[in-house]
Amino acid sequence: MSPIRCEASRRTGLALLWAVLAGGALLLLGAYAPRVRADALDGVLEIRSAYVEVERSVFKLHARIAYPMTQTIREALRDGVTLAFDLDARVARERRFWFDASIVDLTLRRELAYHTVSDRYVVRDVHSGDQESYPTLDEALDQLGKVEGWPILVEPQLTDGEHYRVSVRAGIRRGRLPASLRALLFWTNDWHRVSEWYSWNLPT
Numbered sequence: 001m002s003p004i005r006c007e008a009s010r011r012t013g014l015a016l017l018w019a020v021l022a023g024g025a026l027l028l029l030g031a032y033a034p035r036v037r038a039d040a041l042d043g044v045l046e047i048r049s050a051y052v053e054v055e056r057s058v059f060k061l062h063a064r065i066a067y068p069m070t071q072t073i074r075e076a077l078r079d080g081v082t083l084a085f086d087l088d089a090r091v092a093r094e095r096r097f098w099f100d101a102s103i104v105d106l107t108l109r110r111e112l113a114y115h116t117v118s119d120r121y122v123v124r125d126v127h128s129g130d131q132e133s134y135p136t137l138d139e140a141l142d143q144l145g146k147v148e149g150w151p152i153l154v155e156p157q158l159t160d161g162e163h164y165r166v167s168v169r170a171g172i173r174r175g176r177l178p179a180s181l182r183a184l185l186f187w188t189n190d191w192h193r194v195s196e197w198y199s200w201n202l203p204t
Contacts, residue, residue, distance in 0.1 A: 043068030
């Protein structure tokens with residue numbers, strides 16, 4: 001056989017091998033993905049209560065949020081996955097004959113990770129970098145479910161005689177991934193879930 005034909009045969013064989021490996025990987029991920037979609041973020045995700053209080057012309061948001069807690073989430077954290085917890089806050093001026101005018105659109109971003117050495121769950125504020133650690137996942141999620149005095153609005157942004165509506169929504173999604181095959185397979189199908197909007201009118 002000529003060198004040209006040998007090289008062509010070698011390339012064809014490699015191409016077939018890669019095709020078989022890729023097909024097997026896709027079958028594996030396809031079989032694994034439905035369990036992730038069905039189980040990973042199951043459970044309650046909702047705003048239980050929310051209100052604002054005015055302190056020195058600053059509107060501060062207080063909220064209570066229920067987040068899901070499953071064995072799948074616990075295992076993912078222990079595999080080194082970071083979860084992101086977002087709280088969206090919107091303030092809009094109501095208009096009778098057109099869409100409401102957006103005044104504020106903010107997101108409070110926090111992350112949850114498991115620290116193997118200390119065996120504790122770490123909650124970090126992405127904006128400030130402040131963090132606290134907790135001995136159990138329940139305690140960490142309980143802390144994530146509390147928002148106390150988050151400034152979202154100042155009085156000069158409001159106009160007398162107008163009507164305003166506040167809306168908040170909670171979300172949970174995948175954050176950073178560890179460099180391990182197990183976590184890579186586990187998180188191939190991105191996790192992302194949000195709650196319904198919780199809305200109320202500002203008192204006039």
